[in-house]
Amino acid sequence: MAKTIPNYDLYGDQASPAWSNSFSFEWIPQRSKPYQWEIQVHRHDAFVQLLYLSAGFAEVTVNNARIRADAPCFIVIPAGAAHGFSFSPQVDGPVITATQKVLESMATLLMPELLAVIRTPRVIPLPGDNRHVDSLMPLFLALERESRIHASGQTAAGMSLLTALLVQVARIAGAPDAGTRAEPAAGSRKNRQIEQFKTLLDQHFCAHWPVQNYAEALGLTAGQLSRICREVLGMSSLDVINARLLHEAQRDLVYTSSSIKQLAGELGFEDDAYFSRFFKRHTGLSPREFRAQALAQLAGAPAPE
Template identity: 35%
Template sequence: MPRAVPIYSLYGEKPTEHTEFWAHAETIFSRSSLHSWEIRPHRHERLFQILHIRSGHGEALIDGHWHPFGARTVIVMPERQDHGFRFSRDVDGAVITLVAKRFAAELQGHSGLGEWLRRPSMTPMPDDHPDSRYLGESLDRAEQAIVQSGARPAPLVEPLLRTVLLLTSRLAGAERGQGETDRDRERLAELTRMIGENFRTRLPVEHYARRLGMSATHLNRITRALVGKPVSRLIAERIILEAKRDLVFSALSVQQVATRLGFEDQAYFSRFFAQNAGMPPKLYREREKALLES
């Protein structure tokens, strides 16, 4: 029998009948560091969350699939949606938790927004988009106002959060229509599945685009819009994720790890790993094992 997905108020805390707050904010570090940087699948009743990823990266479990995200991303998670997260150790960001009904009526009047808010979303904040800086500043100010004002957030919080959700939906392209957005999400989910099956063979972007019935340019446009990254980056991140697991949790040599991942040249693998992980594989293994033993 499948294991039931737990229901929490905040992650790790059982729900209560009477919520003392309508808005809560905390750093991602403060809770995820207590759980080895992984928030296991769960859901919230009557609450929805906004995650502001300032730096670092990770994966979000949405609709049963893990989707990668990077720095400068806004994740909106509606109530009653099963979800989970995996964060890098260097993640910097915040989680804002809101009572869902507080905003439902006020935001339904905005075209397309009510429907958009009923589904989870991951929205990158591109450096070249005019709304990105204002959105990031609004998220920071909302977080600070909630933390400073305690259980009864100041009046400034509500307009800030409305602005955050409206700007995020605009960046996410909600005006394109839910049908097109849903199709792109389905394509991204299928791409993620295919990469997971084939990353060891290091197939080119064009291979995945052909299987999805589109050009590589179009596929890159979809992945950049939904997760802020080109397909090549998604492939590289999946390879690096597997390499990190092998380096930390197996006794395989660096050469053996490289071979398992389709690299004939260990030196090339080491350069590839260092470019994507910030350090050579041997140093990464030593650092992570030291952290596990501490």
């Protein structure tokens, strides 16, 4: 039986909602030491993680690929990637967990080349003779300060600093031999098929393609695609499709003022009643209830009864 890969915000914590614009800062030992330096394979459906190993080393598992990471290095774990770590007790360095969709939106506007950095699992060595490396730790420390102050504009400032951090990473990664990609180069054929599936899903999720359509586009049977998804992602292909559609619905409910009927049409549902049934089946809330609770949460007010 295929194992289920747990979904966390931070390892060991309940996952935050996919629409959240949050980011968090930790030092690697804070999270890994209580687990005896072993972080089992899990995933973050909405969050990208950026790690800077300043000391020690780690064995990084990403979508079945295993990579040795020696300090100093930078590690990128995109949303949805099944990953785990085996750290040395001497490990140190900061780690940022941030909402990937927000970073992608900023990258699309400011520097589209950053999308490849955000979406590609990779271990990037940090050579001492690269002038951009010196900019990384000051940016991480600025992010740490921002994460602690809880002042207005925290998300805007944090995401701006993260964008600046990713610009430096892109400059470093643009150098020859600047990093080991976890996929597709170091991954398996199944990892490449999963990436192709995700690309197709981004293009067609509003058309409500059945599993069979995606499988045929990949040269697979529906059963083969579902087995690959369970092996690599820990969920069935139908669950992946539904999660993509639900993620978009949640974000639209929180960050647009469109009516439920308008959102249903934009997301490809026949009518708003069908959309509401789909949404409640997967979240336990109607779209209106979810929107009210999410907006109250963002405003810091108690959720409506």
